[in-house]
Amino acid sequence: MDPITNKAIIGHIPAFLELWHKRPIKNNFGGCSSVHALYLYVTIKELGIKYVVESGVWKGQTSWLIEQLIGGPNMVRIEPRSDIVEYNPNGSMDAIGPAFDDFGNIDFPKLNADEWLIFVDDHVDAFTRLIQCKDKGFKHVLFDDNYPAVVEGKSSAKMIKERNELKSLKYYYSQPIGLNASDELIRKDIDKFGTHMEFPPIYSVMGEKTRWNDACGLYPTRQALFSPLSENGEDLWKDRKDYTWPVYFEIRHQ
Numbered sequence: 001m002d003p004i005t006n007k008a009i010i011g012h013i014p015a016f017l018e019l020w021h022k023r024p025i026k027n028n029f030g031g032c033s034s035v036h037a038l039y040l041y042v043t044i045k046e047l048g049i050k051y052v053v054e055s056g057v058w059k060g061q062t063s064w065l066i067e068q069l070i071g072g073p074n075m076v077r078i079e080p081r082s083d084i085v086e087y088n089p090n091g092s093m094d095a096i097g098p099a100f101d102d103f104g105n106i107d108f109p110k111l112n113a114d115e116w117l118i119f120v121d122d123h124v125d126a127f128t129r130l131i132q133c134k135d136k137g138f139k140h141v142l143f144d145d146n147y148p149a150v151v152e153g154k155s156s157a158k159m160i161k162e163r164n165e166l167k168s169l170k171y172y173y174s175q176p177i178g179l180n181a182s183d184e185l186i187r188k189d190i191d192k193f194g195t196h197m198e199f200p201p202i203y204s205v206m207g208e209k210t211r212w213n214d215a216c217g218l219y220p221t222r223q224a225l226f227s228p229l230s231e232n233g234e235d236l237w238k239d240r241k242d243y244t245w246p247v248y249f250e251i252r253h254q
């Protein structure tokens with residue numbers, strides 16, 4: 001059974017939308033839409049998360065959301081660019097701009113892995129992030145972006161799942177990181193590495209075009225929570241054509 005059920009997701013939607021309407025950044029183009037923010041919200045709530053590492057801050061919209069749920073002092077934020085960050089939670093530990101260091105280089109104190117979520121929204125190689133999370137003893141990892149293999153230049157958990165070839169990374173703000181032996185192991189044996197769950201689309205969008213102007217339904221995804229006719233929140237409806245449904249990993253430590 002999935003660690004987070006459809007019933008649980010649907011149950012969180014009304015409270016999420018109430019909070020989301022208060023978000024400080026109205027135009028978050030380049031960052032999380034309502035759908036992705038909902039899944040961050042649901043993951044933190046359902047897993048009882050107390051501490052979050054956010055890798056990839058952009059304007060700070062998801063920083064704000066995380067702060068609402070666990071409080072600023074309980075989050076670590078990592079972002080190479082200080083010029084774009086607009087929202088700063090009270091008391092967060094920031095590795096931003098001149099203080100930036102990549103997640104892989106940061107030493108985290110001994111921790112209770114059950115309480116921590118690594119929220120990866122930095123467009124760095126997903127294989128590499130998983131290995132780093134495992135090495136650092138983390139258990140819960142949420143990848144915001146989860147591109148299908150056919151989208152050129154981005155490495156994602158979906159590619160791992162589908163066992164597709166890793167494309168070279170060309171995304172303008174990411175550092176290319178190559179495959180190594182352990183990446184290969186993970187790719188071949190992803191189910192032994194841990195469990196993973198791709199979140200479902202909120203609305204069925206068959207017959208429509210995605211925001212990349214290709215056909216929705218072209219890429220394998222789960223069945224949507226709602227049919228096209230059942231609206232359940234203006235923002236979730238507006239953002240329904242994302243198809244990079246976030247994916248949650250629970251890393252198994254032997």
Ligand SMILES: C[S@@+](CC[C@H](N)C(=O)[O-])C[C@H]1O[C@@H](n2cnc3c(N)ncnc32)[C@H](O)[C@@H]1O
Binds near residue numbers: 032080174
């Ligand atoms: C999609 S945006 C993050 C969106 C954000 N979570 C939000 O509120 O919607 C990706 C961010 O990752 C940052 N980034 C790029 N390389 C990174 C790295 N190695 N570590 C952390 N962040 C990185 C980019 O500068 C950019 O701000």
